Amino acid sequence: MSTGGSGEARMSGEDALIARLFEPIARHPGALGLKDDAALLAVPPGHELVLTKDALVAGVHFFADDAPGSVARKALRVNLSDLAAKGARPLGILLAIAIPADMSSAALEAFATGLGEDASDYGAPLLGGDTVRTDGPLTISITAVGAVPTGSMVKRASAPAGQAIVVTGTIGDAALGLALRLAPDRPGFKALAPDERAFLADRYLHPRPRLALAGALRRCASAAMDVSDGLVGDLAKMLAASGVGGEIEAARVPLSVAARAAIAAEPELMVTALTGGDDYEILAVMADEQLDTFAATATASGIGTAVIGRTFAGEGLMVRDALGAPLPVGQGSFSHF
Amino acid sequence: MSTGGSGEARMSGEDALIARLFEPIARHPGALGLKDDAALLAVPPGHELVLTKDALVAGVHFFADDAPGSVARKALRVNLSDLAAKGARPLGILLAIAIPADMSSAALEAFATGLGEDASDYGAPLLGGDTVRTDGPLTISITAVGAVPTGSMVKRASAPAGQAIVVTGTIGDAALGLALRLAPDRPGFKALAPDERAFLADRYLHPRPRLALAGALRRCASAAMDVSDGLVGDLAKMLAASGVGGEIEAARVPLSVAARAAIAAEPELMVTALTGGDDYEILAVMADEQLDTFAATATASGIGTAVIGRTFAGEGLMVRDALGAPLPVGQGSFSHF
Incomplete structure (x- = not known):
């Protein structure tokens, strides 16, 4: 998880938080232990990438009092659902999470646990991302990276008549x-x-x-x-x-x-x-x-x-x-x- | 830009907003006109992916009264900076933007214009993403997708002594x-x-x-x-x-x-x-x-x-x-x- 810029949650505090919560669920070698600027990912030969990114905001896409583990699972799953619909299999995910000041460590831990379990169950390892502070509601954005054999992505705009x-x-x-x-x-x-x-x-x-x-x-x-x-x-x-x-x-x-x-x-x-x-x-x-x-x-x-x-x-x-x-x-x- | 779930900004209103602002800057064929669930991207043969994702929150990473075009440029450039440091060239970006209710259409348009100009200048086309509403501050997350010849990513943890x-x-x-x-x-x-x-x-x-x-x-x-x-x-x-x-x-x-x-x-x-x-x-x-x-x-x-x-x-x-x-x-x- 790279950190970027002034006012960013960073250095010892963020590093410790990331290490404790997210590193254990980023075991993919390309995640580089979440300690580099970026993740490295090999794409299987003969495959193309399928990329999707959905954002979820507390009070808009989920209830502020939803269990944090459920919020994490939903944020991941709505992205994996896009991959599934396109005929793609997941290669990994990137997470950006904007954390309100009043979110407890326990809630963050539950979020990470839910995300980690789902990432493992669905074969979508955490590759990287960013953790930042916000004065607003908990906001989560997940980018899911998937792959399809070249030329085989199932599109939306290709429905013929008579089917x-x-x-x-x-x-x-x-x-x-x-x-x-x-x-x-x-x-x-x-x-x-x-x-x-x-x-x-x-x-x-x-x-x-x-x-x-x-x-x-x-x-x-x-x-x-x-x-x-x-x-x-x-x-x-x-x-x-x-x-x-x-x-x-x-x-x-x-x-x-x-x-x-x-x-x-x-x-x-x-x-x-x-x-x-x-x-x-x-x-x-x-x-x-x-x-x-x-x-x-x-x-x-x-x-x-x-x-x-x-x-x-x-x-x-x-x-x-x-x-x-x-x-x-x-x-x-x-x-x- | 896929839309996902209850309370999402979506259907005619969001579709019209996306079409007007973001479709013109998503000319890469793999963006599919921002009208599919996901983007499609071919990775050059012999290359690996380099993936990075940074989030920026108004009032934390930029001033709420910064020009929206500048905010967009910064959000893009901090991600491209990560790619540059890793020796990667950009293939494209995905954008998630959580828009406060009081952000004007003119401000959104300025944001899209700044993003589009930079995406063009840096060769990092908009491939997809998500636009949602928030009760909180303007929050932007960009995922940058880059490529390096396989095995050549420049890492952070590989500095030897005596250099x-x-x-x-x-x-x-x-x-x-x-x-x-x-x-x-x-x-x-x-x-x-x-x-x-x-x-x-x-x-x-x-x-x-x-x-x-x-x-x-x-x-x-x-x-x-x-x-x-x-x-x-x-x-x-x-x-x-x-x-x-x-x-x-x-x-x-x-x-x-x-x-x-x-x-x-x-x-x-x-x-x-x-x-x-x-x-x-x-x-x-x-x-x-x-x-x-x-x-x-x-x-x-x-x-x-x-x-x-x-x-x-x-x-x-x-x-x-x-x-x-x-x-x-x-x-x-x-x-x-």
């Missing part, structure tokens, strides 16, 4: 988990059993990057992205970028038992599930003849897949209800700008 | 520029002509990454780092990491005309120059027989070099004054932790 629209896992759990946290007394959530509430809350806190599907996506998908800003909005983006139209049936969107129970008790939560963010599932478009192979690979990794619609020559996204009528889902996503 | 300690450019200007900004009425600064004050102020705002020396460092240097946290402190770190001792003569540390004038009027500013941060010059250790080649290459690029001391078998760093007496410079750097 199947596929999603992995279940959709809406995280958005419902967030809604539950904000308003636990809504009828949809009061109808849930405690373990169902815990499941939704966990899905908001802990995305599950679908790295196990990276190879299958490279082989089977014409286009893919991860669902981070809501299924409907993200699919609309992918279709627009690809210059095709699409149609999905809401009834075919895979829902968890908990999500189904919440929606049964409060039907308007269906719109939350379809348009809310933080799913971190894969949304892919693929030819019909690839569906069985993709589903079989996913199943072997314990990941469900569902065909939810088709692309067509044209433009726009139509979401239909079980009777075939257009379902009003607003603009499908939400903007702070 | 020359070399610095580029002039030392202390940025630290004096910061001191000038904080206390313009100090005798050392009142003694300066207006253009000398402007020079120091500019050196604080606009580091000059020594990318032109990357090749010469690979060929000539045994070890190198960029001077970001103060010459004395950074040299002490390099020596300790390398397991050798060193001695420098303060009188041989290259000073600008403005720095010399300020120190002449207020001698204690010499300690500021030797221990203050933000130089972003190169500190290198090299064999005596490499000195001429290195100096000639630097001169050809308009960059001065100076031998300021030697390494020796042992430990610690001794700073001597012109008479050979040890100069008290404290711990050589400053920590917020």
Whole structure:
């Protein structure tokens, strides 16, 4: 972790902090013990780099009172989810963390522990980064470096007409988990059993990057992205970028038992599930003849897949209800700008 | 620029902002128009990656009223300085920017313009990143991706005993520029002509990454780092990491005309120059027989070099004054932790 400039957290204090917390999780030789200006990384022959960088701010992307270990895991996983969607495998990560003055050593340690466990579990070693102080909220930026065999990155803007629209896992759990946290007394959530509430809350806190599907996506998908800003909005983006139209049936969107129970008790939560963010599932478009192979690979990794619609020559996204009528889902996503 | 998760700045508003400000400076084909989840980058054959990531926070690493274009340039240049010190050439950058609600569109545009000009000038195209909102100060993290011929990265911990300690450019200007900004009425600064004050102020705002020396460092240097946290402190770190001792003569540390004038009027500013941060010059250790080649290459690029001391078998760093007496410079750097 290099330190740069005036007012930087540095020298003995920062060095000690870094050494204690982050060096143990930076065992990759290219991390150089976090003691150099930069990290060194060999790229496997015949491979290209896939690079992504997401930032998370306390009070915006997570709750200030979320467990620091969960925050670290989420910050890492949202980046790994981008790599998975592109068919890439992780090579390593860089972390920048801006630490508020009131963040305790214990909280920092929990953050580092969570990050270290995930970095190990997902094969994404910490290579370097920067730790600085801030007068503002805890702010985390992770850069994930991945690799794909040259020419095989799965793009977003390459969805052809006449192919199947596929999603992995279940959709809406995280958005419902967030809604539950904000308003636990809504009828949809009061109808849930405690373990169902815990499941939704966990899905908001802990995305599950679908790295196990990276190879299958490279082989089977014409286009893919991860669902981070809501299924409907993200699919609309992918279709627009690809210059095709699409149609999905809401009834075919895979829902968890908990999500189904919440929606049964409060039907308007269906719109939350379809348009809310933080799913971190894969949304892919693929030819019909690839569906069985993709589903079989996913199943072997314990990941469900569902065909939810088709692309067509044209433009726009139509979401239909079980009777075939257009379902009003607003603009499908939400903007702070 | 991918967008990830609930509360993210996203969809139409963010997309429009990104498109207007950042897409024009992301012309590298691997940036995919900032419209995919990740960027794609080919690494030149026979090369390894050099990766660095520095974060800057308003009120900590720069003044909240610094011109946004200057802030962008500094954020980029401190990262490129790390690449230069490692002998790497830039391949591209990723940017994460957390934008306070009160940052105007004009300020954002100035930020993007400064970043774009520098990215172009230094051959470090914007590949991707993330724009998010924050309730706190403007926070910027840049990841710089560079490349070196395999096996040739110049490390920090590889300084042998019995070699020359070399610095580029002039030392202390940025630290004096910061001191000038904080206390313009100090005798050392009142003694300066207006253009000398402007020079120091500019050196604080606009580091000059020594990318032109990357090749010469690979060929000539045994070890190198960029001077970001103060010459004395950074040299002490390099020596300790390398397991050798060193001695420098303060009188041989290259000073600008403005720095010399300020120190002449207020001698204690010499300690500021030797221990203050933000130089972003190169500190290198090299064999005596490499000195001429290195100096000639630097001169050809308009960059001065100076031998300021030697390494020796042992430990610690001794700073001597012109008479050979040890100069008290404290711990050589400053920590917020």
